[in-house]
Amino acid sequence: MVETVPTATNSPNVQLHQVGKPLIRTDAPNKAYGNTLYAGDLTMPGMLYAKVFRADRPSALIVKVDTARARALEGVRCVLTAWDLPDRLVVTDIPGQTGGKTKNTAQPILAKERVRFFNEPIALIAADSEEIAASARDLIEVEYAPFPGVFDRAEALTAGAPLVDGDANVVAAYKIRKGDTERGFEEADLVIENSFRTQVQEQAFLEPEAGLAWMDDKNVLNIKVSTQVVEHFRAIADALGIPHNRVHIEAMYVGGGFGGKEGLTIEMMLALLAYNTRKPVRLILTREESFVNHGNRHPFTLHYRSGVKKDGRITAMEVRLIADSGAYSKLSPYVLLYATVGAPGPYKVDNLKVDSVVAATNNLSTCAFRGFGTMQACVAYEGQMDEIAKSLGLTPLEVRQKNFIHTGDRNATGQKIESAVWSEQCAIQALEALGERAKGNDVVKIGRGLACYQQSYGRIRWFKDSSEAWVGIEVDGTVIVRCAVTDIGAGQSSSLAQIAAEVLGVPMEKVVTYFGDCTLNPLAGTSSASRALYMTGNATKMAATKVRDNLLEWAGRHFQVPPDDLQLVEFRVTAISDPARSMPIDELARRCAADGVHRHHLAMFKAPTSEGLDPETGQGEVFPDFTYGAHACEVAVDTETGEVTVLKSVGAHDVGQSLNPQSVAGQIEGSALMGQGFALCEEIIQRNGVLVTPSFSEYLIPTSEDVPETKAIILESRSGLGPFGSKGMGEPAFAPVAASIANAVADAIGVRIFELPITSEKVINALARKASGQVKMH
Amino acid sequence: METSKAIKLKVNGKQLELLAAPNSTLLEILRNNGHVEVKCGCEKGDCGACAVILDGEAVDSCLTLAWIADGSEVQTVKGIGTEATPHPLQTAFIEEGSVQCGYCIPGIIVAAKVLLDENPDPTDSDIRVALSGNLCRCTGYTRIFSAIHKAAQVMREGAQKNG
Structure with a gap:
């Protein structure tokens, strides 16, 4: 049933030893043994459990949110509404980018005067147990007043339609004008005209949104979470009013994303609760919450x-x-x-x-x-x-x-x-x-x-996308790749290990990829837009190539051959012209270390840009x-x-x-x-x-x-x-x-x-x- | 609410006594007691991520009340095999590239194990039916099917050798 047919290439320009081979992915064994921890599997001593109170209607005015009974419940540690937040807007313009924002994408973290969609979050709760948090949620009362909504995209664009936000329902519009369509249609022998409609699709990743957040002894807000984008740390820090270097996001192996974990999902909620309670807080969404929590496919x-x-x-x-x-x-x-x-x-x-x-x-x-x-x-x-x-x-x-x-x-x-x-x-x-x-x-x-x-x-292109990766070789010949790419299940971290293994001539099991950490790893951008391998793979290859160059320069001097006469394969450096001149890579790394040769490198890959x-x-x-x-x-x-x-x-x-x-x-x-x-x-x-x-x-x-x-x-x-x-x-x-x-x-x-x-x-x-x-x- | 009581469970060969409320599910008490290899995907029996073997049968632990499981034997993916003693299914899943995000895999290996215990030579159709309660969003199942066929073959050959 499974058949893969690699077809001949048009330019066999490199001899590849590890790339192009169906190697076992580095993450596969522990996933098959049940050892892999996902964000919702984590616990901490003294951890609180979070729940989200959501609106029960898609469009309404909020007259009053009464949380008094919820706050009074024993075991409830924190209830937050929009009135408790220092800055109720969060801007998530272009996830993962360092460039300036180009569109107005600010939205409330929690609804305040108005509810604009079904199950929009209104309040956050942290309590000593899941049950108490759920009970507190049931005690929150909201008084609504009717407000007309609009539910059809064409109707939303007509004059007089209820406004969802701001002064128009047009979120964005584009046009392309190329050539002369009038003349083109005149030249046509036949004109075919049709309207198509597509529906809303749910990502339906198997792992609902989950995470754990806590303040640590450096006053850093830590968030371990299921996400495609660790660079959300900036939006979180800005919303909390704390410096960027005090938010540390670590992406765990993600149980599927497909775009649904590209925007902020629950990170902000976790951040607010952990910051306000100064206690570890865990939030795991139910499947029903997941369906309304992340954006789906545009119809x-x-x-x-x-x-x-x-x-x-x-x-x-x-x-x-x-x-x-x-x-x-x-x-x-x-x-x-x-x-x-x-x-x-x-x-x-x-x-x-x-x-x-x-x-x-x-x-x-x-x-x-x-x-x-x-x-x-x-x-x-x-x-x-x-x-x-x-x-x-x-x-x-x-x-x-x-x-x-x-x-x-x-x-x-x-x-x-x-x-x-x-x-x-x-x-x-x-x-x-x-x-x-x-x-x-x-x-x-x-x-x-x-x-x-x-x-x-x-x-x-005008996002001016870039990725960084760090590659180093240890004195035992093992290789470390550090790259903050998130691993959402497509083998993102394994691919980087494979690339470093190819360039440095070590077996893949000798490489460890440290991924998904916005502070301890070089920032690499999102796992989205089919960019992860393209961007982070190039950065990793560049970094590994520089390490290789440094090692071969030393080896060239040692073996008295030009560096381009040397190859690094099967855990050995060998002179092509004289295979007797050869040593294992761990020995090479050790001797390079002793001679003060730089055995690691941080590289940045930049995508082509436009304005x-x-x-x-x-x-x-x-x-x-x-x-x-x-x-x-x-x-x-x-x-x-x-x-x-x-x-x-x-x-x-x-x-x-x-x-x-x-x-x-x-x-x-x-x-x-x-x-x-x-x-x-x-x-x-x-x-x-x-x-x-x-x-x-x-x-x-x-x-x-x-x-x-x-x-x-x-x-x-x-x-x-x-x-x-x-x-x-x-x-x-x-x-x-x-x-x-x-x-x-x-x-x-x-x-x-x-x-x-x-x-x-x-x-x-x-x-x-x-x-x-x-x-x-x- | 009625008070919690201690229930006896043998999990992956180890006898445990766990405190369970009358409305606790088997999924909750397993996860709350460290068995986080049992995944939670929907809590209503739609996705199969929480599947475990309960007295020889694959069940959704989210639909099984803990008290009903009192005195039973439970096997999770970790009880089926480990890195030191992998089950042929786990080896085949790893080799065939059947694992992507991996979140559904503990439940799928459970369902496949029960299938192969009952039917050492399953057809494609047997496998499809056995996995029909387990959702996977990444792989399209094709490599999961081929891994199960491969594991079944390895196990049949092993049985022949031993027999």
Whole structure:
């Protein structure tokens, strides 16, 4: 069932000994033995237990919060409301960045005058036990007054709609003006116009938000927490009014993030309680709290109008996007930017017009989630491609081949694509891997779908992203990597160990990566935006290379050979010209130490930067680079029940260079199922802002019984900006999955469902529409 | 509320007497007594992260009242195998790359252990059914399935050798 096919590279420029091998990840054994401690597993003597009191409605005025009875309960140590906080706003503009903020993303830590979304936090409680904290929560009383809310993103943008915050519900808007769309549509032989809708998706990481905070004997506020971003220490220090160097965040191994632990989750709550009580405080959210606590995936309305020639070539494209940010903007401006830039997909569209807007509503917050706006666009642009193909009598592959962007072309914002674009190879290989088509019958219809994509890796250029890492070699030949990257389950720390092992010629088990600590490790930025390996991997490689250079300089003198005649492999330094001149690496390190040779180095890797987009044309450089690939699948649709079963699911991606093929395949396989959930069953449903799918009983994610035959195909162009030519992979693997399934369903039943998720009900309705002739047939 | 009482539990071979309130779950008393290898993911039996083996059966410890478990034998992932004496399932999970964030793994290894105890040569479909109560969000399960097949094979070969 599991098959990984590494494909020949176009430039075998380095001989790799450890990189590119399916080595056992450093974190795997202890996780399999049950030894790994996650944030919620920690305790401290005298620890208090925290609970959060939340609003029971999505929009209201707060007349009064009465905490007197809760405070009076025996064993309650602290109850905080907005009135107790020195500065009630928290600014989390760009998590993990040192640069200035560019958008107004301030939001209250606790609601004060107004409630703006369902279950918005109003009070924090710390008590001697979990039970007492829960009882105290039940004793808090809030008097509300009605305040109108708005729950539809289009309605929120109309004149007279209730304002969620400030003087407008427009959180952000962008436009792209490229070429001449009017002329492009005139040249078109056919114009295809469709509207697509995508839903709110929950990250559904298995580990709910958890953490432990305490003040230590240096008056430092320590927070051990499940997070993707340790750099939140700055926002916490600023909100508490204490210096940045007195907040120490340590990220434990994270039980899944997918973007849901990129923004502040519970760190601020823990910080406030620990700071006010001067006692250790632990907070673990329930699953139901987790669902409302972090921002979910933005729902989008995507309107596409595409002009094409008879041969399938796109002559013009007009796109309108509307997204819903929920009550507070969080990362919404950036999610919208990703969708806007990604609107035409991996295709060369010279005449392009995009208008996008994200609206504030009183729905649950939306924020970062794997794919970050780009994958929603993919559902639409790939749906358009198949509709175009169908209208012109071309195959899905043919119409894409006519339009793929290539290396050297300029994308939607005029940025020249410098790295390899292997969309076509990936698409062909993914389709081929589907093999023989399953046989359908009168009731069960078989369909196939293809989707290609363009997904950035690395953060927006004007964030001026950087990563630091420190690498040192001990006198016993063991290696230390220090890098504050968070490890959210994709093997982030293990990959750094593998890189250091490769450069320094030691076995991977001789390397320890110290990760996720904002004070004791060099800051490395977030594990988000498919940037962790790209950024921290480069920093680690740079640091390790400098250590290597220092060691080889000494060895060159010692062996009387030039340093470039020396290699470090299999725990030895050896002269290539005379293998007799050789010593083990521990001896080399020891003798270098004795001679005062520097055996460690701190390196900084800086991503390419730009100064932003032209606001009128949307032209400029937005991202460092892009990953390209394809997903293909085969589905069976039961036309009586409407049930869709994914039979085969194949991801083929040019990952540049796979550091660990097993881990890369793991990203592709995991994406296949998560994308399947988005396509077919997952939907956060809110009725007038009230969550009606609050747990895994109502919000259904795919289980072991839904797993199709899954295949990961890895292509390696070695053209990426990451270490050894790698490209980012965490999000790209996910980007095209849902689109390919939607396309497969359309192929199976001959009618497209434009709104995800494709539930049985929608399939039945679509078939009924088709039968009654309400569907426009091409 | 009725007062707590001491209940007897044999956890991973060790006899324990633990104080439990009438509404305490097995999950709570295990975690409160150091067995944090048993993970909490939903507290309502949806996710399987808290699965343990209770008298030979895989159960969600969040749905099992502690008092009902009085006198029982409990095995967690740590009782199934350790670094010094790994169970073939653990070895296979490590080698096959079946572990990503790892939060679901203690529960999944428990479910897989019970499956292999009852069925040494499971089909794909047997494995899917056995794991249907265990959610994993990272891996897409494919490497978990292959690890279980591999462990089953290793165990069958071991049994043959010993038999």
